[in-house]
Amino acid sequence: MASAREIKKRIRSVKNISQITRAMEAVSASRVRRAQAKVLASRAYSEKAWEILLNVQHFAAKGTPLHPLLTERAEVKAAMVVLITADRGLAGAYNTNIVRVAQRFAQRLGKPVKFVTIGRKGRDSLIHAGRNIIAEFSDLPADPTTDDIAPVARLAIDEFLSGSVDQVFIAYTDFINTLTQRPVVLGWLPLIPYTTEDQVAAEYVKDVPVVSGGAQDYEYEPNAAAILDEIVPRFTELQLYQAVLESQASEHSARMVAMRNASDNATQLTADLTLVYNKARQSAITAEILDIVGGAEALHDTIEKAADEILAAYHAATQPSNGKSKPATRKNVRGSSSGDDLTRIEGIGPKMSVALQTAGITTFAQLAQSSEDTLTAAIEAAGMRLAPSLSTWAEQAAFAAKGDWDGLRQLQDTLVGGRKA
DSSP states (O other), rough: OOOOOHHHHHHHHHHHHHHHHHHHHHHHHEEEEEEEHHHHHHHHHHHHHEEEEHHHTTTOOTTTOOOOGOHHHOOOOOEEEEEOOOSOOOOOHHHHHHHHHHHHHHHHOSSSSEEEEEEEHHHHHHHHOOOOOOEEEOOOSSSSSSHHHHHHHHHHHHHHHTSSSEEEEEEEEEESSSOOOEEEEEEESSSSOOOOSSSOOOOOOOOOOOOOSSSOOOOOSOOOHHHHHHHHHHHHHHHHHHHHHHHHHHHHHHHHHHHHHHHHHHHHHHHHHHHHHHHHHHHHHHHHHHHHHHHHHHHHHHHHHHHHHHHHHHHHHHHHHTTTTTOOOOOOOOOOOTTTGGGGGGGOOOOOOOHHTTTTSSSSSHHHHOOOOHHHHHHTTTTTTOOGGGGHHHEEEHHHTTTOOOHHHHHHHHTTEEEEE
């Protein structure tokens, strides 16, 4: 078990970490509101632009060729995946989920796949996996604009138009709500709905908005080719811009939830460690108390033994060599279960009783048989003054030895200060 000091250091570390996670939660909460407002505001426009592109293909002007970005290739030889992740971690499984989806989708394509990464986390993961990364973009601003993602869109369009790749996909995290974010793959180029017979790959593909049908026709001014050349690249950038906004809103939401869970876990861990600390502290205090008590007991036993040795030496020095009396011990001095309470004799107080017991006079019978010389010697040996009532002790003790307490009381009533009047 760790010591109380180590546990206290760990509690301090957990509290410091919880302060950081609370601060990060507050920052993510403020950012997620702005990101959520932007993504919801632009989502309707992005979906409507996609619907217009699909309608343009359906109602293309008679005899007008489709724009190259709208033209599907007969044979797909290579593909590109634009992977959007975060530059930082501490967002739960946000980065891991979208990287896993992008790699599994690339495997299901069965074609050579090039990767373009937006965000350092995706770049590092793909490099570690040995994927073919042709470009990487990072450190996008907190509020990106179309100008910030224009280089990525330009690179993807050039690769597609040059024939280096025949399909381009965007792998990003679709924002559902604060608690739910779904990693998806969007068919980007050509700008047509992507379909596949692979059921596993189809699970990752984002559903496109429903195209409204009708008998309406489109009129182009000045002409269809000029209009398509202008709006198709813009709408292409718009799809990437919307994916970036969705990813940022998902990132901030995931980080806010992850930091909230981390703060809650830190609070619970602090409570658990505090309980362990209190137990360790109580155990240490108990051990110290036991040490003190053990030392006191050992000291008490030493003192008792030394006192008994002193009393035995004194008894041996004061008793005759042929005496049969039992040597005095501290137990005898204090009054054992076989001794009498000599203080019931008028004129004998607690100190005088100890002096008599030290001399071996522990019972009323012994006191009744003791001469005044013996009592005087015992008192002088204890260093005490002679009691004026000494001459009546034997007579009083005789009544007490026989158990005649009434006679003892009558005798004591006639005494003045333990002496006969």
